[in-house]
Each structure stands twice: as C-alpha cells, then as structure tokens.
Amino acid sequence: MDDIVLSEYKDLLERKLELETELQELVQGYISKKAIKGNTYCYLQNRVGGKLTSQYLKSEEVDTVTEQIARRKECEAELPKLKTRLSELEQAAGLLGKNISRQLMLLKLSTGMDSLTAEQKKQSASFAGAMNAVEGIPVSEQTARDIVAWQSGNKPFLSIFEATLKRYGFSAEV
Incomplete structure (x- = not known):
C-alpha cells in the first residue's frame, strides 16, 4: 500500500511541477477585437498590477496566442484537482504511519530540484x-x-x- 501511495504522490508532484512550469511560459489574458476604420485588430489584454494592458497582435500571432490562452485555462483547471489529490494522499499517509508521511514530505521538498x-x-x-x-x-x-x-x-x-x-x-x- 505504501508503494502505491508513494508512486502516485511522486507522479502527481511531477505533473504539478510540469503544469506550474508550463503556466509560467503561457500568455495571460484574453484577446479583444477592435474595429477601426473597417479593419479588425486583435489585442492581448491582461491586468498587470491592477492596470489593464493591451498588446497588439499581428494576424499571424492570433492563432498561437488563442491556443496558449486555451491551454492556460486547461492547466489552471487541472492544477486545483492535483493539489486536492496530493492533500488526500498526505492525509491517507498520516493514517498509514509516520514513515510514509516522512517519505511524502521528502518527495515534496525535493521535487523539482x-x-x-x-x-x-x-x-x-x-x-x-x-x-x-x-x-x-x-x-x-x-x-x-x-x-x-x-x-x-x-x-x-x-x-x-x-x-x-x-x-x-x-x-x-x-
């Protein structure tokens, strides 16, 4: 049983690290479209320090940014589920004994190094x-x-x- 908990915990920690790393690389915000003199222009908008910022997107950038925004939403939706499962495994380890709890703590502290x-x-x-x-x-x-x-x-x-x-x-x- 301990091996199963350890294996799942390690896999989840690695996945959490992957998601957090990926989130750092993905764009934040949303795309807004503005019509100016009959032409449509796209902007990446997000809040930085409480201030709304806009960045013009070239037409060839729009698809890539749209994909990144969609991917960010997927990652942000998956992350809380992973954290919940990690917490459940930590609680289960507490019931299984101090040794497995210590092992999970070591994994948690060393993951990503x-x-x-x-x-x-x-x-x-x-x-x-x-x-x-x-x-x-x-x-x-x-x-x-x-x-x-x-x-x-x-x-x-x-x-x-x-x-x-x-x-x-x-x-x-x-």
Whole structure:
C-alpha cells in the first residue's frame, strides 16, 4: 500500500511541477477585437498590477496566442484537482504511519530540484553554503562532492537529501 501511495504522490508532484512550469511560459489574458476604420485588430489584454494592458497582435500571432490562452485555462483547471489529490494522499499517509508521511514530505521538498537549470543549481548550492556558514555548520566533504555531482546531473537531489538526513540521525527513505 505504501508503494502505491508513494508512486502516485511522486507522479502527481511531477505533473504539478510540469503544469506550474508550463503556466509560467503561457500568455495571460484574453484577446479583444477592435474595429477601426473597417479593419479588425486583435489585442492581448491582461491586468498587470491592477492596470489593464493591451498588446497588439499581428494576424499571424492570433492563432498561437488563442491556443496558449486555451491551454492556460486547461492547466489552471487541472492544477486545483492535483493539489486536492496530493492533500488526500498526505492525509491517507498520516493514517498509514509516520514513515510514509516522512517519505511524502521528502518527495515534496525535493521535487523539482533535478529539473533546475545549471545556473539555478549553482545559485541553490551557493545559497545553501551561505546558510550553512551563517549557522556555523560546515558541509561535510561527502555532501560537498554529492552537491557537485548533483549540479553536473550525475546524482539525484533526493539521494543527497536522504543521505544528509541520515547523517544527522533522521531516517525517511523513499
């Protein structure tokens, strides 16, 4: 039962990340049409900071923008359903035991780390190093090597996360 919950939870987290990433790339707003001197012009309109903005669309852009707006609506409709199901699985895990709840938490905290760009991984590692320095906790040599391997795409983030937790006496294997 635990494996089924873990598998579904992981799949849903990955799908949620895909949707959120896709939403960042899709246009926002709606298309309005204005007739000026017998010609019809299309504009992409949306609100930015409470202010309505309009962007003229060339005729060859209208179909692409229309498709993106439709896709955005689909993604926005799917996202709440995914979040609800993730919440249901978290509640079920709570009933199944602390171990599976910890495993779900690890998945949730580490999802998306492997899909960061090289620059984002570098910034993440730099920030983590700065936080360790502030806290006065030196990074172990093994963790430092693991982070370099993660940054180069040779090691999954979750494995580093789990190993570090174990090193500090926490156990929650996924």
